Amino acid sequence: GIDFNFWQTLDYNNLFVLAFELLLAGGWLFVFYHLWPVVKDSWLNWRQGFFAHENPSVLLEVEIPAKNDRAIEAIEQIFAQVHGLRRSQNWWEVWWKGQYVLKISFEIVGLEGQIRFFIRPTYKHKHLVEHAIYAQYPGARVREVPSAEDFVNLFPDKMPHNEFDMLGAEYVLAKPQFYPIKTYTEHKTAEGAHLDPLRHLFELMHNLKEGEYMWYQMVLVPEDEKWGLQYKKDLARLLGKAGHGD
Secondary structure (H helix, E strand, C coil): CCCCHHHHCCCCCCHHHHHHHHHHHHHHHHHHHHHHHHHHHHHHHHHHHHHHHHCCECEEEEECCCCCCCCCCHHHHHHHHHHCCCCCCCHHHHHCCCCCCCCEEEEEEEECCEEEEEEECEHHHHHHHHHHHHHHCCCCEEEEECHHHCHHHHCCCCCCCCCCCCCCCCCCCCCCCCCCCCCHHHCECCCCCECCCCHHHHHHHHCCCCCCEEEEEEEECCCCCHHHHCCHHHHHHHCCCCCCCC
16 A cells, blocks of 8 residues: 555645755755756866966967978877877875866967968967977977967957857767768878868958958867767668778
8 A cells, every 4th residue: 555644744725845845855855866967067167268268279370381391190299199198097186176177279260361370279288399399390380379360359349240140060980989970181182292181261251352251260278088988889880891990
């Protein structure tokens, strides 16, 4: 049978008392279940705000010589060094210190027909990024851009605006992450010579008119080895090696 004695002892004449009795009787579990995601996100955002304040970003402009003879694989070495910046955090560092994996932004900016290259790391990683660039592009010039000269200051903080029209888009993967993306090795002429996979983007930026601007941004967040291991079986299936993914 069902014991209704508990429900008969509740005070139905006072909603406040009734709610308090139900809360003590186990209702707090349901409240906690619904409030926990909000509380967790609010707490992490608060603690990560302190960590972000301790790790401000810096804007670096990279000038590559016009006659650059470096192979396109050189940029892969830079990305590999960025991946090496990842470090794991323990419970205390995540929940109290608010630590997270610091990201680096690579930006190609078209300013009225002028194409410029920027990297936006934290001050902590500034010198590592500079050394990585000079190691692969000895003739490059890297300079720190003062915050007053940041190109984002050319534009208003809020949209819509009477002077500017803005359009933004975000690229997402059409298939699961274990599918390979098209790489520069597939951009070739009929004779087999490599083509710059960004040539269409550069052509578009080069033809921007006065008052027209275009930004292309890649935000890199290093992942650990678990990212690839979880798709090992899927990759084996794609390669026709089903049963060898373990």
